[in-house]
Amino acid sequence: MNSTTDIVWLQDNLRVADNPLLHFEHCPHQLLCLYVLDQRWLQAAVPGEKTPRLGPARLRFLWQSLMELRGELLRRGSDLLVRIGDPAAVVVELATSLDAREVRVAEHSGCEESKNITRAAAGLPDSCRLYRADSGYLIDAAALPFELDALPSSFSAFRRSVEKQCEIPPPLPAPVTLPGWPDGAPRGFPPLRSVCETSAAWQPDNRQGFVFVGGESAANDRLQHYLWRQNGAESYKKTRNGLLGANFSTRFSPWLSRGCLSARQVNHEVKAWEAEFGSCESSYWIVFELLWRDYFHRAAQLEGASLFGRDSLPAANAAFDTWRNADTGVPFIDAAMLELRRTGWISNRARQNVASFLVKDLQVDWRLGAWWFEHCLIDYDVASNWGNWRYIAGVGRDPRQDRYFNVLKQAGHYDPKGLYVAYWLPALESLPYGLERHQPWRVAPSQFKQPCVLPDEWQRWLIAATEFEETDE
């Protein structure tokens, strides 16, 4: 009998557990596991910019994830080949030279990644089949109660339908052993330094009180820590809008985005926690948020290239530079933009505010904001990022113009003492706790500059601060 060789082409599913690509109906004799870093991600997307789409925080996290995955694969008798280039071309070249029986790949919500799969399929030799599976979602596309092109236009309708008609399957176990490496197949894993010096040298600002480390074991540690040691499923709904500290939300996002952790693994652990302590609104809400993630991914699959807007990205302008350089003069915005740049992560509340501020107050094209997030975020995923930006900008599916965040009101509500802003902008520590810290140009005009924009919508909240001062006296 001829020996068979399969290729597992990994993208954002960098784990051995709950990975359908590593479960075979007919196990091959030999297996090559492959990751190809798309060289386009190391290039700029905006005219006149040098900043690459893939920034240092995420690239570093990605490399940590790949290194650990390689260790897990080696332990099971396999290995991981890492290349940089055109993913479709690399897959076709390897499938041809190894005379592969099958290339196994997970569907991707990004249209570039999907196009890579289609291009690879077109270039594969006739003897090689392409196996495509869903991976990482709560509900696979085939199990959804509607066809993709009939995806409900709002999240609420999607959630109601899915909650009523779908069961979330349990995660698959990790394989104990895997087929050996193909005879004569290349091996190799370029060190991060050779890919990008900046990423190799990049260190997160540890003031955030939390450092993300890529890989499946760190993902599982966080899952265990948040649910069982922090008891986060008991309080998540109340704390999730927090801004400071390590545990106000799950912080699963970087691992979910690179697939070091699957949504089903999280659901499974939440169910185990509920079996022990009883279900509650907070435990339900963690899975509710994961349904948002599923929804954005399905919407991105449907949108294709239009997810990114119709035209090419505009050039950066002065208002955009003020925003990305944390120089707007609005502490709530500048603190979040500093945190983003220095750590690669900000809370959902901060993301919503900085996005709304850029689009609605500074009137900058939302796509520049989405692109900057793509560069900075450690947890960037194409569907969640571009989908959330569209949602806030009020374009695309479920468009509404009323998604305006009054950032002064938000700051007063979510950071009433001004602890968050002073944490990232220590000059504010000289001001008393309270709303003054959110409008320092009024309280200490000689020390703090006027904000770059003063929308009418803020007036009521500026007055609220005056009332606060007067009552305080």
Ligand SMILES: Cc1cc2nc3c(=O)[nH]c(=O)nc-3n(C[C@H](O)[C@H](O)[C@H](O)COP(=O)(O)OP(=O)(O)OC[C@H]3O[C@@H](n4cnc5c(N)ncnc54)[C@H](O)[C@@H]3O)c2cc1C
């Ligand atoms: C402008 C903007 C851009 C965003 N870009 C991304 C992105 O690139 N990658 C990303 O993972 N999330 C993105 N989000 C969604 C959300 O902000 C993050 O998922 C969340 O803050 C991550 O922190 P967490 O893991 O503690 O989330 P938790 O609050 O603990 O939620 C648990 C998980 O649910 C999912 N989730 C929660 N909220 C959302 C949401 N609104 N959309 C999609 N999934 C959600 C995430 O997988 C998250 O890890 C964005 C939100 C906004 C407003």
